[in-house]
Amino acid sequence: MIYxxxxxxxxxxxxxxxxxxxxxxxxxxxxxAVAAVAGLLAGLFIGLGARAGMAAIPLANGGTPTLTLAGxxxxxxxxxxxxxxxxxVYEGLFRRLLRSNGLAYGGLLMLxxxxxxxxxxxxxxxxxxxxxxxxxxxxxxxALMWLPFGLTLxxxxxxxxxxxxxxxxxxxxx
Numbered sequence: 001m002i003y004x005x006x007x008x009x010x011x012x013x014x015x016x017x018x019x020x021x022x023x024x025x026x027x028x029x030x031x032x033a034v035a036a037v038a039g040l041l042a043g044l045f046i047g048l049g050a051r052a053g054m055a056a057i058p059l060a061n062g063g064t065p066t067l068t069l070a071g072x073x074x075x076x077x078x079x080x081x082x083x084x085x086x087x088x089v090y091e092g093l094f095r096r097l098l099r100s101n102g103l104a105y106g107g108l109l110m111l112x113x114x115x116x117x118x119x120x121x122x123x124x125x126x127x128x129x130x131x132x133x134x135x136x137x138x139x140x141x142x143a144l145m146w147l148p149f150g151l152t153l154x155x156x157x158x159x160x161x162x163x164x165x166x167x168x169x170x171x172x173x174x
Contacts, residue, residue, distance in 0.1 A: 012092035038156035041085015047076030049145030106150025
């Protein structure tokens, strides 16, 4: 997954640069700020999905998950913070490519991260679950992380970037 990060960040930066030349730097900075806040809010779904996945591991091992408020809060906030960067990358690079389809972005993130997350979880299992159940459960948990994230991110961006708001921001940028 890490080998995809550098080209995606470079392309995102380039797209923001091109947009700044067309629309102005202030409007682009406002767009980045809105995408970061929307990503953080939508990222709560990433955190909740990650916490559900962490709770599923002890269940699969035949135990009971130990859920503490402090631990759950730390996991949710940590994983939700990934939404900041992913929101900015979506706004800068993927939103136009995917035609403002948050579900497609969530699906793309799901496909990229399914195997690494499932492999990390499988290493924590003490038994040998059936391959099909491992694939289905890990796919469900990864889908619970990314699909609601993508849908919520697009809904928040669409709400904040309505034409009347964009015109008002463009008026302040001039």
